[in-house]
């Protein structure tokens with residue numbers, strides 16, 4: 212199945228490879244500012260892909276994935292600071308695993324009750340969970356959420372920090388893209404699509420709906436947690452409010468919607484457009500930033516309810532029907 | 534006689550005050566087409582919901598291939614070989630006909646290996662080959678019924694539960710669906726049918742169970758049921774069909 216899917220999409224895959232390869236040159240040809248913009252595009256795309264494993268594929272929209280960024284960031288942060296002094300890379304590698312594991316574990320604990328909630332109830336439950344976790348992180352002293360945590364500095368090959376994190380995020384994004392592609396084009400991907408379309412019918416056809424949903428929720432959370440670890444290091448110093456950001460949760464959804472929900476290029480398109488628009492084009496006009504984001508969303512809902520990929524498909528159909 | 538594919542023993546289903554299924558027992562022999570008939574609200578679809586594990590039974594037992602199945606999750610029953618077509622067609626609207634049927638082939642009863650072949654075969658059987666690429670949301674009622682059947686067939690069932698597959702169809706379309714059901718049976722699949730079109734039921738069924746207000750009031754081959762005074766009074770008398 213996977214092999215056939217790869218063959219059918221050979222051109223898209225080639226395009227992806229070329230774009231990723233081109234991105235690798237970015238730190239050599241541009242200023243640190245644009246490298247940081249690139250970082251943000253990659254981080255947003257990767258977070259959007261992790262979100263879409265459950266949200267886009269199965270139709271279970273989490274409004275609280277920032278909780279997993281926070282869990283991953285603090286789990287790794289505390290571990291590295293307390294136990295891994297003097298070994299920054301080993302600490303980081305183990306921290307990545309720990310961040311993913313703790314986020315995945317948290318997801319598996321809440322999965323059973325909340326994945327039985329459908330549609331908007333699941334979304335709201337996740338929003339609630341992320342608020343609770345943020346409060347706990349902020350108010351319980353051992354988590355150091357309010358005081359903050361300084362992470363061990365990483366360096367390699369004499370790269371400037373923004374270039375280093377750009378590359379770490381690039382690698383993470385590539386791996387998540389490959390994983391998402393493999394899931395989308397396997398049996399579980401077909402099952403997730405059936406769940407999104409009509410869960411009762413899916414069950415009636417023998418799709419193991421509960422197992423699939425739980426698996427994807429844990430995978431999505433673990434990947435988001437790992438990304439949280441990289442993000443935390445790129446910040447260098449983290450507090451509750453810098454990683455448990457509701458804004459992150461919303462952006463994952465908005466970028467997916469903008470690009471085309473359920474697709475793999477959707478998060479890339481959405482992230483690239485929104486990050487470049489808000490950071491570069493409107494970078495100096497912070498006051499109208501939110502206004503423009505809001506206006507764009509309204510426009511999106513009116514013009515392209517299925518995102519850019521949906522719009523392109525509709526236009527192509529209209530074109531070929533002439 | 535060999536073990537029946539499906540056996541209900543004194544099955545009762547209550548919804549709070551309402552007894553939707555009241556002490557119903559019947560057996561569906563292997564390789565047969567049996568029909569459940571009865572007026573609207575008699576409890577036919579409820580029986581399907583119980584057999585597929587979609588709703589829990591209140592009392593009684595259900596055996597599938599000699600194995601008790603009450604309490605078994607719907608997914609597991611599908612994998613054991615029980616497929617169902619819904620009374621109100623429930624396609625995956627955003628997917629093409631082909632992709633809808635393919636999901637039936639990918640899941641369903643354990644053990645299909647050539648997914649592409651199973652998908653094509655089920656589409657051909659249901660007369661959908663030409664519509665393979667049409668999005669399900671653009672199908673007419675007639676083709677939606679075929680899609681329900683094709684998806685269920687692709688799941689390679691042992692027992693197919695078809696809930697009013699001819700509802701909303703004209704005479705020729707009804708004829709086509711009946712032919713499809715016969716083909717399905719010819720492949721060794723046992724069929725339990727719910728249908729309001731009495732002509733169709735009389736022609737296709739080996740055995741008929743008549744349900745009224747949750748109770749089984751008669752059972753037998755088509756001629757016997759058609760002439761049963763209880764049935765004429767309770768069902769044919771009160772319903773214009």
Ligand SMILES: Nc1ncnc2c1ncn2[C@@H]1O[C@H](COP(=O)(O)OP(=O)(O)OP(=O)(O)O)[C@@H](O)[C@H]1O
Pocket residue numbers: 548551553571572573574575576577578579580620
């Ligand atoms: N989930 C449910 N909760 C409460 N009552 C229900 C439920 N499902 C069915 N009923 C009731 O049970 C009775 C039998 O309904 P059912 O759908 O089984 O009838 P039916 O014989 O399939 O009718 P029709 O020919 O109209 O499809 C009806 O009174 C219905 O309102």
Ligand SMILES: [Mg+2]
Pocket residue numbers: 577578579620696
């Ligand atoms: Mg019914």
